[in-house]
Amino acid sequence: MTLDQLFTAMIIMGLLMLVGKWLRVRVALFGRLFLPTAILAGLLGLVLGPQGIGWIVSLVAGRDALFAQGLFPQSTLNIWSGLPGLLISVVFAGLFLGKIIPGLRTIWRRAGPMVAHG
Numbered sequence: 040m041t042l043d044q045l046f047t048a049m050i051i052m053g054l055l056m057l058v059g060k061w062l063r064v065r066v067a068l069f070g071r072l073f074l075p076t077a078i079l080a081g082l083l084g085l086v087l088g089p090q091g092i093g094w095i096v097s098l099v100a101g102r103d104a105l106f107a108q109g110l111f112p113q114s115t116l117n118i119w120s121g122l123p124g125l126l127i128s129v130v131f132a133g134l135f136l137g138k139i140i141p142g143l144r145t146i147w148r149r150a151g152p153m154v155a156h157g
Contacts, residue, residue, distance in 0.1 A: 052119070055081075055084050059076040060076045062083075063075075063076050092109050093108045
């Protein structure tokens with residue numbers, strides 16, 4: 040994995056997110072269903088990847104056709120496959136932003152029995 044490949048994967052992901060946001064704003068059904076932009080971008084990526092267009096092209100034109108592996112390079116798919124393990128930390132790190140940390144006495148009253156049990 041080179042820096043160019045990482046940059047390309049992130050740019051493609053950003054473009055998918057932009058298109059997902061555009062779809063959410065323009066298609067009233069997606070707005071009424073409160074579908075997140077990330078879900079729409081993920082579905083679009085799935086359709087444009089090896090499981091969507093790649094599968095259709097490989098059925099019609101064979102496995103050696105131009106887009107038989109989808110529209111994304113294999114290096115991009117390899118980078119994307121490693122991101123969930125890293126980005127889940129970002130999700131959990133942001134959960135308690137803006138929350139007030141209780142005092143030690145309150146923490147001990149709530150968690151003390153579990154600490155003693157452990």
